[in-house]
Amino acid sequence: MPGLMQAAGPALRILGSGCHHPARRLPSSDFDTQLGLAPGTSEAATGVAWRGVADTGETASWMAARAAQAALSAAGIGGDALDAIVSTCAVMEQPIPCQAALVQRALGLGDSGIPAFDVNATCLGFLVALDLVAAGIASGRYRRVLVVASELPSRGLRADDPLTAPLFGDGAAALVLGAAAPGEDSALLAWRMETYADSADACRIRGGGTRIAPGDPTHRDIDPDVYRFEMDGPATFRLAGRRLPRLLERLLASAGVGLDAIDCVVPHQASGGGLDRIVRALRLPEARVVRILAEHGNQVAASLPHALHHAIVEGRLQRGQTCLLLGTGAGLSLAGAVLRY
Incomplete structure (x- = not known):
């Protein structure tokens, strides 16, 4: 069976976001004007009215550090308390070193050894990190862990693509995770992920790695758009619609809860149409579904933690309430988690 965590999982607690x-x-x-479209076309197609666009000085690591500082403040701890x-x-x-190292430096912790x-x-990074961190905390390896996502998709989109250019937004989100103290019932009740790589080409950036490397003379005449994001939206939505209901059924069974016991649903903010289809296909309680897409766009890996942060602060x-986290990502992958906050 694909990745699965049983109920009564790790006593994991969100300390701050x-x-x-x-x-x-x-x-x-603005996209309507640039692309020569009728007013309102881009918003109707994507469900996005506004999105953030990083300025030159707002690097991914700098934005991540800003989100992390807010999460640390909410948790009431300093960065030196992180494991x-x-x-x-x-x-x-940048390809090397890992972005987490750049975030550590941007937080002023570059000599900490953390x-x-x-x-x-991709878009499911936070869900995967949630599972890995929960296991580390349950084993006693970690006490407090900072998980951060910071994305600048505006730098990698085709400006002439009416489906992707108006959809994505820049931004960062962070959470501090720790072990629940005695008497606190916070826990990761269940987690599940499935990958169907036969559809790996549905969401991709072909260039920039070792297969099509920048500066490689054998690729001198290659189309520069090979380094930009490509997505087959219909194929992605078809796969999600076919696979997500079964994933959700197994996830809830593993958590030992029914959909009626879910107090808050936090989906990946993929697109307006995608969110609508998932809500209908999975029969999710619309009033409990968190939507921030219209104001921020699809923020890739930052989408889920940002929407979760929004649910907490609002x-x-x-x-004590139970939250369902759910999404899809390139791979193609699907994942979900049931978390008692």
């Missing part, structure tokens, strides 16, 4: 919004905000109407720093970005600021490493599962998820 934070986010960073880029200084500049771009309306979808690990995990970055869950889909596209790093372990720092990346987890890359009071939509309160202590």
Whole structure:
């Protein structure tokens, strides 16, 4: 069976959360003008009205550090109290070193020795990190771990693509995770991930790695768009619609709860149409579904932790309540978690 964690999982607790919004905000109407579309077309197609766009000085690691500082403040601890720093970005600021190391330095902890490493599962990075950190905390290896996602998709989109250019937004989110203290019932009740790599080409960036490397003379005349994001939206949605219901059924069974016991649903903010289809296909309680897509766009790996942070600060998820985290990512992968906050 694909990756599965049984109920009564690790006593994991979210100690604090934070986010960073880029200084500049771009309306979808700008894309209508640039692409020669009728007013309102981009927003109708994507579900996004506004998104953040990072300025030159807002690097991924700098934005991550800002979100991390907010999460540490909410947790009431300093960075020197961390046992690990995990970055869950889909596209790093640079190939080497890992982005977590750059975040550590941006936090002023560059001489701390705190372990720092990346987890890359594209849009599902936070969910994968959640499972890994929970296991580390349960084993006693960690006490407090910073998980951060910081993305600048605006740097890797085709400006002439009406489906992706208006969809994505820059931003960062962070959470401090720790062990629940005696008497606290916070826990990761269940976790599940499935990957169907026959559809790996549905979401991809072909260039930039060792197969199509920048500067390689054998690729001198290659189309520069090979280094930009490509997505077959219909194929992705078809796979999600076919596979997610069964994944959700198994996930809830593992957690020992029914959908009616879920107080808050935090999905990956993929697109307006994608969110609508998932809500209908899975019969999710619409009033409990957290949506921040219209104001921020699809923030890739930062999407899920940002939406979770929003649910916490807005009071939509309160202590003792149960939250369903759910999403899809390149791979193609699907994943979910049931968390008692």
